[in-house]
Amino acid sequence: MTIAGMVWRNLFRRRTRTLLTVLGISVGVAAVVALIGFAQGLEKVWQEAYKARGTDLVVTKVTSRSPLPVPFEQRALQEFLDCPSIEASAALLSDMMGVEDSSAVLVFGWEKPSFLWDHLRFLEGRAPESGASREAAIGRIAASSLGKKIGDIIQIEFEEFTVSGIFESPALVENGAIVLPLEQMQAATGREGKVNFLNLRLKDPPTGVAEVKARLEKLHQGFSALDSAEVASRNSGIEIVRAMSWATSLLALFVGMFGVTNTMLMSVFERVKEIGILLAIGWRRARVMGMILLESLLLSLIGGVFGLLIGICIARALETADLLRGRLKADIGPGLFLVAMSLSVALGLLAGVYPAWRASRLQPGDALRSE
């Protein structure tokens, strides 16, 4: 027999209470897995978008942390773009706009011709023509949710466009979006000559990045050049989602932790006499404390494992729900598992400290006399 064996059996004395406590911790861990998974997923879809477009650096207004930064004059950066390290540049204007009955659909205006269009795979039709034809390409998910096919008229704010093609992109965020030629987007939003991102493709990305960043800082103050990971992590929308997800998950975890404390305290009070026996036959206080802490830890570990499974199931179920299908995927991997389990273990130990201390402070004589 080992202490761990003793502890394991103690958990089965009151199965229902143990199960409910484990469930309490599971909810917290599941919240971490699902919510943080989605927050990371959101960051990842934006990173994917930049990677898919073949963008090495994104130039934007330095002060703006919004996912849709303040537009600036495209001509303002002409001098900067005249640089041998830059292979190609593509300007972009994006906004959330009212499309038909949907109040907020992501609409892009992409410079044409530019490398931005290269990664789109047209399932039907073709890319929109520049000029006076007023055409729009729509992503696979947007087409299905708006019920549009080739040749249909689509109303974006107060302007009407003809659907020239339906595309699929390796970036999830683009599959739910509409893409127009840049000048038509500028006209539709009354921002002629303005863009809010400049996508750069470099000749030699590993060495070129620092050089181009330094050049931008020198020539145009108020702008910054970021790589795809930086853009996503500095995105205030993602930051808010991440913060909210952590706040909600931690709250759920703390509730679970207090559940463990409550269970362990009740368990100690119920076993006063038994703990008295252990102390009477010579167990050190530290061993009694360790036993209670181990019970608390074990509850949290089991809760953690269940929480991981429940979190994965919730995330997968939400991914297939109408609201998110094809737009967002939870990014759940070993890193997140480790974080969730570490939190669960740490809170489990914390939850057990007070009950363990109470148990270890019992006087064996008093404990044996107790009824």
Added chain:
Amino acid sequence: MELRGVVKEFDDGRVKALRGLDLTIMGGEPVAIIGPSGCGKSTLLQIIGALDRPTSGEVLFDAQPLQARRNLAAFRAREIGFIFQSFHLIPTLTAAENVEVPMFEIGLSRKARRARAVDLLESVGLGHRLEHLPAQLSGGERQRVAVARSLANTPRLLLADEPTGNLDSASASRIIELLVEIHRLHATTMVIVTHDPRVATRVGRVVHMLDGSIVSDGPIETENRT
């Protein structure tokens, strides 16, 4: 073991359980403590066993005051074996595991703990009940497991609080024989609190208590005359 002027009070002095007790027990001596309920027998046993501290007075073991010992848990683990009236076995552990519990404190390996527990249970006639939980054992069997547990770390002092109090006559006799046998084989010092006259007749010395004081102390013949 020597007690000098031991006083034990509860409830801020309102209850006086022991009123200045003096008692000396020699190594290897078996002693029975008898007296009516509430006379302080069990309190005395808990103070001898370092489970409780006296309000005043001194308890010496090997001529050393117990209060001066830094680690009373280690002292209890190595020097003292306890047998309680209501057995006090851990309900989730099997008979063998219950016997192993005190051995955690003396650093035996898992295998050695198990082997010793099996030996001890066999010696009390429970070799066939090793894997039974306390709830699956009779009262007499449970008390024999408790006796085996009390011997786990080969203590020099065995303290028994009403060891036959919850047993039928046959089981009680068996436990008494077992204690006598342990004393005969190991010359263990024994202090047995009891109501059972059969226990008292099997030990050499009987201490009679009343209202927290010793009213007589002597060989069984003296006690019988009292």
